[in-house]
Amino acid sequence: MNTQLLRETTQELLADHKGLLAMDESTETCNKRFAKIGIAQTEEARRAYRELIITTPGLNESISGVILYDETIRQKQKDGTPFLKVLSNAKILTGIKVDTGVKDLAGHPEEKITEGLDGLRGRLAEYFEMGARFAKWRAVIAIGERIPSRGCIEANAQALARYAALCQEIGLVPIVEPEVLMEGEHTLERCGELSEKVLRMIFEALYGQRVMLEGILLKPNMILPGTSSYKQVTVEEVANATLRCLLRTVPAAVPGIAFLSGGQSAELASARLNALNLKFQSRLPWVLTFSFARAIQQPALEIWHGTSENVSEAQKALYHRATCNRAARRGEYTALLETPSLNS
Numbered sequence: 586m587n588t589q590l591l592r593e594t595t596q597e598l599l600a601d602h603k604g605l606l607a608m609d610e611s612t613e614t615c616n617k618r619f620a621k622i623g624i625a626q627t628e629e630a631r632r633a634y635r636e637l638i639i640t641t642p643g644l645n646e647s648i649s650g651v652i653l654y655d656e657t658i659r660q661k662q663k664d665g666t667p668f669l670k671v672l673s674n675a676k677i678l679t680g681i682k683v684d685t686g687v688k689d690l691a692g693h694p695e696e697k698i699t700e701g702l703d704g705l706r707g708r709l710a711e712y713f714e715m716g717a718r719f720a721k722w723r724a725v726i727a728i729g730e731r732i733p734s735r736g737c738i739e740a741n742a743q744a745l746a747r748y749a750a751l752c753q754e755i756g757l758v759p760i761v762e763p764e765v766l767m768e769g770e771h772t773l774e775r776c777g778e779l780s781e782k783v784l785r786m787i788f789e790a791l792y793g794q795r796v797m798l799e800g801i802l803l804k805p806n807m808i809l810p811g812t813s814s815y816k817q818v819t820v821e822e823v824a825n826a827t828l829r830c831l832l833r834t835v836p837a838a839v840p841g842i843a844f845l846s847g848g849q850s851a852e853l854a855s856a857r858l859n860a861l862n863l864k865f866q867s868r869l870p871w872v873l874t875f876s877f878a879r880a881i882q883q884p885a886l887e888i889w890h891g892t893s894e895n896v897s898e899a900q901k902a903l904y905h906r907a908t909c910n911r912a913a914r915r916g917e918y919t920a921l922l923e924t925p926s927l928n929s
């Protein structure tokens with residue numbers, strides 16, 4: 586294992602108050618997002634949209650790494666320049682989603698298992714050769730009256746740990762992403778209890794598979810009440826519950842925690858990340874940053890709408906979200922940053 590390369594990559598990803606941009610939606614998820622606002626679901630539309638993202642002027646001021654999908658890592662700009670080259674010219678590290686998606690977990694109604702371990706060693710070697718320096722695997726845990734089950738959490742933790750060990754063997758930093766979903770009627774407290782349980786099992790499995798904690802990044806959910814919960818909460822309550830859960834479960838050897846956005850609005854995701862960093866920075870053993878997909882991309886996607894005339898405006902919106910999240914990493918985000926007259 587090239588431990589030096591793993592450490593260097595994690596440090597590069599976390600340097601300078603930057604964060605990650607997840608643009609690794611599978612074809613199915615990307616098409617779903619396009620369909621929702623009436624954009625054609627074609628390979629060319631997906632390519633053009635991803636070109637818009639990676640050519641956003643100034644993106645590298647706030648983004649240290651982007652997570653791509655297998656289709657995207659092989660694509661080129663309209664002028665023929667490979668996306669990989671565009672990113673390396675901008676000094677943005679390339680990451681790659683390597684799971685092959687979530688499937689029903691046998692014997693566990695309503696629960697999911699993430700697949701993709703078969704042949705993974707070979708695929709990782711190919712991505713490393715292409716220039717990728719980190720990878721991502723997402724496990725999905727749903728909350729319901731009788732779920733998650735121990736069997737579901739254990740199976741997903743095992744898969745994440747085996748993926749992480751294979752990544753480190755090849756020299757790719759694994760992003761370990763256990764997402765406890767927001768959908769449901771559960772309270773903030775229940776999300777906290779279950780996320781704690783999930784993270785404990787994940788670190789146990791990582792230890793069992795001899796994963797070097799200094800060479801991973803964790804990508805968890807924030808602790809939130811379910812989207813249909815009768816009781817919604819303040820930004821401070823989310824920050825307190827999230828920090829309590831992470832302090833109880835994530836070893837100090839882990840260099841960084843990069844949150845997923847999970848369907849939160851772009852502004853709330855920034856405000857909550859900001860509250861975490863503002864209030865607790867001196868107490869934190871790890872860096873707290875972002876690895877958002879929707880909370881960075883959604884406003885830009887809606888402006889673009891599949892039309893080339895809108896590219897520049899959409900890029901401004903993407904740049905703005907990336908900048909707000911970098912400010913949140915420093916605890917310097919305020920609602921004033923969202924006021925258009927102050928940003929023009």
Ligand SMILES: O=P(O)(O)OC[C@H]1O[C@](O)(COP(=O)(O)O)[C@@H](O)[C@@H]1O
Nearest residue numbers: 607609610611614846847877878879
């Ligand atoms: O369902 P898919 O295609 O795996 O995509 C799930 C998405 O969830 C993420 O892991 C997190 O995204 P959000 O920040 O929008 O929650 C992305 O990296 C990824 O694109």
